[in-house]
Amino acid sequence: MDIEKEKCQICGRPAKNFQFAVFVCDRDECVEQAMRERGGPAGHIKAKREAEERQKK
Numbered sequence: 819m820d821i822e823k824e825k826c827q828i829c830g831r832p833a834k835n836f837q838f839a840v841f842v843c844d845r846d847e848c849v850e851q852a853m854r855e856r857g858g859p860a861g862h863i864k865a866k867r868e869a870e871e872r873q874k875k
Contacts, residue, residue: 828852 824833826843828851833841835849838856842848857864 819836821833821836821841824836824841825831826833826845826848827840828842828848829845831843831845831848834844835842837849838852840852840856842852
């Protein structure tokens with residue numbers, strides 16, 4: 819996979835990294851937004867807890 823052929827999924831600039839399950843450029847704002855949207859480094863755990871809370875209601 820050639821990351822530099824991809825576009826940042828936040829701003830559209832050329833991607834430099836694949837973090838938080840999205841291609842992102844090297845701007846801190848884009849990395850931070852990707853992290854917030856996914857739920858941080860443990861986003862899968864957050865999603866599981868939110869699903870459990872919804873089932874309890």
